[in-house]
Every structure is written in structure tokens, then in C-alpha cells.
Amino acid sequence: MSSPNALGVAHPATVASRPGHVSLAGVSKAYAGRTVLDDLSLDLVQGEMVALLGPSGCGKTTTLRILAGLERPDAGRVTIAGSDETTAPARSRNIGVVFQHYSLFPHLSARENVAYGLRIRRVDRGGRTQRADELLELVGLAEHGGKFPHQLSGGQQQRVALARALAIQPQLLLLDEPLSALDATVRARLREEIRRIQRQEGITTLMVTHDQEEALTMADRVGVMLDGRIEQLATPETLYNEPETPFVSQFVGVVNRIEGTVAGGRITVFGAGLRVANREPVASARAVALIRPEDISVQSARVGGAAGVVVEHILRGPLSSLLVRHGADHLRVDLATPMAGSYPVGTPVSLGVTRTRTIVETPVETPAES
Template identity: 50%
Template sequence: MTHVITSDAAAETARGTTVEFRGVQRAYGSTLALDGLDLTLHAGELLALLGPSGCGKTTALRLLAGFDTPTAGEILIGGKDVTGVPASKRDAGMVFQAYSLFPTMTAAENVAFGMRMRKVGAAERKRRADELLELVGLGSRGGSYPHEMSGGQQQRVALARALAIRPSVLLLDEPLSALDARVRVQLRDEIRRLQLAEGITTLFVTHDQSEALAVADRVAVLNAGHMEQIGPPQEVYARPATPFVAEFVGVMNEVPVDGGRIVAGASETKQVRPEGLAVGGSAGLPGTVLTSTFLGPVTRLVVSTEVGELTVDVVSRPGLPGIGDPTTVSVIRG
């Protein structure tokens, strides 16, 4: 379905606000969940906060939402210090991993709830709810109750509800992790489209690197309460700043090279993504295929060699070496 944003709606969405974490620390007893986080979200951008469980990403989101208070540091929205401002007074919309819809309200009533709490008139509430349900592809489901809708549809309603109050900041807390793979990809793309259409500064918290790389303007990688790297997805993937980022964001091979060839015992080492290696050819390092995983356009091979196990992504095609077959591995030059 193609959704059209009216000129009035487009004018309303030409906005966005900056968000700043300035030296934000959060301690729980002797444990530092965040240790001096400095982070700026630019107006209208989608920033993905990526990291493993316990890295501090959800703590950062809760602090921005106002559900928790920093031990030290400041949080600013639109240049205003909101560190001590309660959640109800912050101009933020939030979508949780759990759909958190009111079971006794229809989809339209759920979307309109925040507006009703803000004393928006009934006619405007209905207009905005209908507009957003249409925008998320649920224009015909406004009268449906949550139990009558799929998980993906419920999460779309939750997204529409968060957008209904026209927040300055949108907070997404692992919003796709409870969905199956196909729906997750569809809704991921829908979130990005709506975020661009509405022009809302968005913090997207996830542990899924593919989600972060697919939708974000920038990706910030956290580890044990510290910022490891922040930058455009392509930069974080192609030029990881630390060994942790190299291992966490995608798969990385560390190979000894001499003159561009993989040579056991070579003094120089090079970090190479799986797509930067090739199998076959007389000049490659000999090895044996341990696993072969068909991923559609590419097949992922894990090859045992004298320098360790190397992961290689090759274009899927007939004639690739199978499990137990001998092959060679080389670095693609270019």
C-alpha cells in the first residue's frame, strides 16, 4: 500500500530536536551501568544504540525517557536540561518490546489515548488517529481490539500511538524482537519510513546488528557502559574502531598476510570481513570446509586452516565446496 502524506502533515513533520547526554553516569550500587556517556542525537536523525545485554543501552533510553535518574551528568532535549523532569513532562513517545496496548480499547482508541490525556478535542483525536492508522497500513482496522490483531499489527498500533502526540523524541526499546523474521523486516522498514516522514529525532535501542545497520543514520556501539564507536553504519561496519566493535558488528577474520596473501607466521595481520575473502584458486591458503550455510544470495563457509577457522561469504552458485571438501582461502584484492 502506498501512503500519501498531505502537505499539512508534511509541514507539521518538518521538525526535530537535538538530544544530548553530557557525562551521564548511572550506578546501581557498585555497578556502573553507564560510565560518563557523551552522546548527541542530531535533529531528525535516527540513532541506533547497539550492544549486548548489560552494556547500558536500555539504561540510557530509560534515563532519556525519565523513568530513571542519572547518578551524575545531564540530559538535554532541545537545549533544555530535563535531567530532573518527570517522564510525564517530557515530550517523548515510546514503543516497547511488549506491545502494551490497552486490551479493552480499539486500535483507534489506543492511538487516541495520549491525545485524550492532553485534552485534545474529540474531532482532532479522531482525525489524527485515522491518519496514523492509515499511515501504518491499518486504516481498516481502527475498530479492532488488540486480541483480534497479529503481533505485527499490534506493534504498528503502538507505533501510531507513540506518534499521535507529535513528540519531539521517539524512543524505541527493542520494538521488533518479539516478532517473527518476516514481520520484523517489514516493520523495521516501516519504522524507518515513518520516522523520516514525521521528522522525529529517534533513539532505537537494539542488540540486533542487522537492524541497527539497516535503519540508522548513525550507530553508537556500547560495551560495559562505555561508548566504543559512533558513526554511519557503513563506517562502523567497514572500519571498526576497536576489537570489540569488529567482533560484535558482523563477523571479522584476523588473518596474517604477506604481500596481500594469507601466510602462516606472517608478522602483519589484517582484519577482513567474510565477503573480503574468496575460496578456490592455486594461490590461496589450503583448508577444509567445516560448515556450509545457505543464506540465499550468499553461502557462508567456515574453513579450517593452519591459521585458524576463517569465515567466507561467497555468491551462492552450483559447484561450491561442501562440508569436508578441501579448498583454499585468499584475500580479495581491490
């Protein structure tokens, strides 16, 4: 078993071995006859952060609202810390929620906003002021307690919202697209700050987001949702490197689509046989391999034997992308920027694959004309 990290919180391997703390079991929900959640089950263990990632309409926000008690499931069960909360109203659940648009009270100071939940719970003035000041210091706003929301930046307001959610010492913290309203620089910084605080406080947390980078960099586990179900739930590393379905492979990260021949559970791409890693068996003899840009290798080739030609360079910081024309297709190849400079536009190249497995997508069968 893994030992706790520098913040005193166990690594994911340790977290995964703990008993379930929050559970959704067989939860379904429909609106106007349209199924939004379809027999969804999810367990969160004490102290971990799970992110639900997916396109609009996949059911991730409905999942969060059902946990918060803002929606009631049509079927299934919600359990928090061993208590059945399926029909319990939101006000009786010990849950903190941070919304996308802060939702601070404009007429209250930062300190008063943080202490609001404690005031509702009839904590005495001294106790709630002390707790609010502790949390403002935790989120780096100790000197801003007397300011009103309009006097704070967007990032500072979101920190106040986080402190307010933590003030009641919730059993569960819910983050609803918490950073999407912020600019990129603030978002990256606050992402790290929220993760640090979540680990330090050891709070079980569910975050919903459409931002892949946000999910992969913050969560212990990520669930990719589609049509009201979780397609795959895994650590960020496993999700990115070992997707189980074509949807997950294409939704998390970038892929090239390369046609190949399937035989004996392998697909041939650039002369190499890759193991087909789809969760469901693939019966088609022709399929499209989904290969990430960093998993394609290039080397200079003579014009006569070239598999492709470099047609564009795209600088992405420490990495650069080569756009390579391969037959009728254009493939993206990601290399370290200094290495990419060795292949100027017009260079003929040979292509290879550095992975031994891949997810494939089979062509959609079209009905024969009568």
C-alpha cells in the same frame, strides 16, 4: 550538502550538518555500586535515527530510560530541544516511547489506544479521533480502528503502539527493542515500515536493540556500546567497513581470526601486508587479524601448494559460505552462491585477502610463573 530524498527527508550527510536536537552530556549512572553508564555523551540531530547496539548489560536501555525520564542520572545533563530536562519527570517530557511488548490497553480499541495521549492532554474528542484516524492510516491500519488488541496480530499491535507514540507529536521518539517479540518475516517488514514513517514524519529517534541487522538497516548512525560507554558511533557503512576496535569488529558482523606478524604498522596475512587500523597503537609483534568472510578470496590450487581445503558448504541464499581448513583453523569464506559451487568439498584452495586494512587483536599477556 545533500538534497532531500524522495520522502522529503535529508540524507545522512545533510542530517549530520544540523545542530544538536537531543543531547546527553557526561551522563553517569550506577546501581548498587555497579557503574552502568560511565560519562556517556551523545548528540542526536533533528530528524535522524540513532541506534544503540550492544550486549546485555552494556547500558543501552538505561540510556533510553534516562532520556525518557524514567531514570535520573547520577551525573551529567539531558537536553531536549534546547531545554534542560535532566530532572524533569517523564510526564512533562514531550517524548513518545514504543516498548518491546506493545503495552496497549486491552479494554480500548485501536483508535482509542492511539488517541489516549491526546485524551490525557485534554484534546477534544473530534480532534483526537481525527488525529488517531490519520495515524492509523499512516501505519496501514485504517480499517482496524474499531478492533481491540486481542483481535490484532503482533505486528498490527506494534503498529498501533507506534501510532500512539506519534499521536502527541513528540520531540523525540524512543524505540525500546521494538521488534524483538515478532517473528522474522513480520520483523523485516515492520522494520522498513517504521523507518519509512520516521523519515516521513521527520522525528528525531533513538532506538536500542541487540539485533545487528535491525540497527544497520534502520539507523542513520549506530553507536556500539560496551561497559557503559560508546565504543564507536558512525554510519552503518563506516561501522561495518571501518571498525576502530576489536570489540566493534567482532560484535558487528562476522570475523575470521588469523594470526600474523606485526611490523611497521602492518600485519602479514596470507603473504599480504595489511595496515593495522586499530584506534589504539599495537605494540605486540604477534597479533590476530580480524578478517570478514567476504574479504577472503579463494582460487583453486594444486594439492602441494594449497593453503587450505574446503571441508563444508553452507547455503545462505544468494551467498554461500565455504568452510576452509587452514592449518589448525577453520575459516569462513563468503561467495556468491553460483561461484561457491565451483569449490566442492575436498577442493584444495589458495587464500588471499581483498582488503588493505584490518583491525587486530593482541594476545592477552599472562603473568610469568614465579
